[in-house]
Amino acid sequence: MEPPTKPNPCGLCQRHGTLLIQLPPRLTVAEAVQLRDDLPSWLSAPELKAVVLDFGHTVVIDSSGIGALVGAIKLAQARSLPLKAWSVNHQVRLALTMTGLESRLPITDHTDAVVATPGRREDRRPPQTHPSVRSRTKRLIDIAGALVGLSITAAMFVPIAIAIRWDSPGPILFSQVRCGWMGRRFRIWKFRSMVAQAEALKSSVANQADGAFFKNENDPRITRVGRILRKTSLDELPQFWNVLIGDMSLIGTRPSTPDEVGLYDVPNWQRFDVKPGLSGEWQVSGRSSIRRFEDVIALDLRYQQNWSLLHDLKLILRTILVVFSRKAGGM
Structure with missing residues (x-):
């Protein structure tokens, strides 16, 4: 050859x-x-x-x-x-x-990796991608924030559950498989904001986004209560559980669905070098107005380049301000 x-x-x-x-x-x-x-x-x-x-x-x-x-x-x-x-x-x-x-990629038995320098122990740590993933302080902030968030979720669960069931039949919570750090799949949780058969109806809704993600500003699958939950970001409260168990972070990149990832080119996978976030650059920069996948990637890479604990804290503060401004606007 x-x-x-x-x-x-x-x-x-x-x-x-x-x-x-x-x-x-x-x-x-x-x-x-x-x-x-x-x-x-x-x-x-x-x-x-x-x-x-x-x-x-x-x-x-x-x-x-x-x-x-x-x-x-x-x-x-x-x-x-x-x-x-x-x-x-x-x-x-x-x-x-x-x-x-x-x-999907079977490893042939009895093939040994090249042995490292004699006397050195094999590195048993998880794969290293981005400093934010191995920051213990960031993880402690995530745990503390998740505990606060889950306390709020518990206090609001009953009234939100009643409103969801009153508005449309179906489960209170919605779960979906998403791709996180290194492309690993996990199950995300939200308060249901769409009709129960939303996934089956997705093909009938026009995608207004350009590229490997889905968005429709006037998605007919969203219920009346669901629009309120989305406008106030209350639908995302159960994701604090994903943060607590380590699938997500308070601040990170937008979690993608497997069908979206199937459309990715190799460089797009860089967004998985950090954990997906409950919030991030994409949210505080006006996520409802983002229509191009290239813009999502640019925001994700900007977050990775600018990451620091102080930057995370600033994004958390900006997220709180954005959420409360939405609530004020809906009153």
């Missing part, structure tokens, strides 16, 4: 119809984009029967790397090529397990 015509951190070897791709030490956004660009030509090699991803030298993987692997799995499936992984160390294996890729 001919080597790639442009510089690439991956190594290639093909024997007996099996293509071995040795992945680079870091599988982050630059390497992930390169892998995405080169895979189609590599997988078009004549007489190719199987593909192996060799992680023997890979010690760092971020959300973009996960996005590239998702793309590789889809491409191999489309071409009916078995895809397997070799030599996966703890960090990469943990990332694959967290994101559910371990079941």
Whole structure:
């Protein structure tokens, strides 16, 4: 097989119809984009029967790397090529397990990762993406804020529940699978603001947004009480539970649905380097007026670049001001 015509951190070897791709030490956004660009030509090699991803030298993987692997799995499936992984160390294996890729990218038994320097213990920490994820102070702020928020939720649960059931039949709470840090799926909770069969009716509602997210300013599925809950952000109170158990943060990026993520390009996965937030740049910057997915990505990346504990506290304060201004406007 001919080597790639442009510089690439991956190594290639093909024997007996099996293509071995040795992945680079870091599988982050630059390497992930390169892998995405080169895979189609590599997988078009004549007489190719199987593909192996060799992680023997890979010690760092971020959300973009996960996005590239998702793309590789889809491409191999489309071409009916078995895809397997070799030599996966703890960090990469943990990332694959967290994101559910371990079941879609089987790891070949009895293949060992390249051993680190003798005498050094294997790094057993979670994958490292963004400083906000490993900040203990941010996590303590999340826990404290979640406990306060859940106290408010408990105090308001009965009247909100009565209003929801009086307005339309169906459950009090609405749950939906979303994608969080590293693309890991979790179940988000809200007070129901739409009719009970809203998900089944989604295809009948026009999407006013441009790109990989859904928005309709006058969505007919929203109930009368639901419009009030959304205007005052009361529908989001149950998400404090998601914050308490660590699926979300008080401040972060917009949590995406799996069908939206299916439309992502590899660089878009950078937004998963931080946890999704109950609020964030997207909310305090006028989320109702945002119509382009590129603008959502820009806000998410701006948050990552500007992140600090002080920045989080400022966004929390701005969120409170935005929420109360909405309530004042609705009186």
